[in-house]
Amino acid sequence: MIKLAHTKKRVWAIALAFAAVSLTATSCKNDDAPAIDDVVDPEFAVIVGTDNGRYMLPIEDLMRGVISPVGKGTNVSDILNWEENLMQKGRDIYHVNPEANKFGKYRFEDGVLKTIREIPFSQLPSLYLGWHAWLSDTELMFGARSNNYYAIVDVENMVVTKSGEFEKTGVPANHSRRVFSVIPQGSKLFLAYGLYNEETKIHYDKSYTAVIDYPSLSNLQVTGEDSRSAPLGTVRNSYFSNFHDNGYTYILTIPMPVLGGGKAAMPTAIYRVKDGESKLDPNYFFNISAQRGGDNQLGVTYIGNGKAMLISAHDTQTNIKEFNDWWYAAMWEYLIIDVNTQQVVKKLDFPLVGNSRSGVVHNGKAYIAVNDPKADGVYVWEYDSAADKLTRGARIDGADGDTPMLYRLK
Structure with a gap:
């Protein structure tokens, strides 16, 4: 078992898509299919x-055969030992090792994960990450979970170019800032954060926004607050929570207990900020929970054309009986949302399944690893939003109960 919280590391997954027409499901014949041959230049990995x-493991085709780790692939247990700290750009994987105090760059090629370089890293007060943002093709910024600190790494030369604490403008005495999202906006960075009262130990039920000059990281200006949902972005770095579409960045709130901000009374929602702006769009608020009986959601992947896929925790008051049920209870539903119409346009035709945010998009189609405890294995499913069609693909064997994590490498 791979633990995810302080008491639980586990395999995680990642975010979000459509059309209110009938869904047809077809299946590839996987039961008798041979295991997939070795792949030298794969499109995907798992x-x-x-x-x-x-x-x-390398995968060229997610829609056929059986994917098995037996005798294949790279054992990454010690390399990527805290998977929430993993960040990806193409074939390159970046990871902060909280036990060894190091930042590493790795490349998946020739079917194996190779170490490019590792450097000492201890510039954050905690090495369990809450968010990351690509400032350019070679500049990676990330911060510790639920605090105000950041680091920037030049991943080409593998040097930490800047680190420290965001200016405390707008933070009252005896309070601290908890950053959940950083969005590049030209010569500025847009910050979404919360305020925590250090005396009462209460994290306020509000989302706050600010902008700061980049690259100087000075002149922080608070630009707004909103009490409809919080936190505005991720508590855990691995979670998909924002995407760009048609001149706007859409940001998902994650109030869900345990996996998010621990604000069960607040809805999961989407806000948006226009390119170049410093404030949230005051006329936009997509309340997803209101359309799903109060259930909270996590991100899976952005599909395109304003469509995204979420996974929704259904009726947690009934289905959660112990802490581990947040990961292993069969209570999750896949939803397709449209941020333009602000509608949940479809629930994919699955039974209630295990927790999984494992998803990639290729040629306009979404591929998800579905952990159905009643199935004979974890299957990859393809969702074609244009045709509104769901098709079963490859079977992943040998998993230990956590949902395998898919990656697109090209």
């Missing part, structure tokens, strides 16, 4: 947790 470690 990390599978097994009883003997976590393995990263």
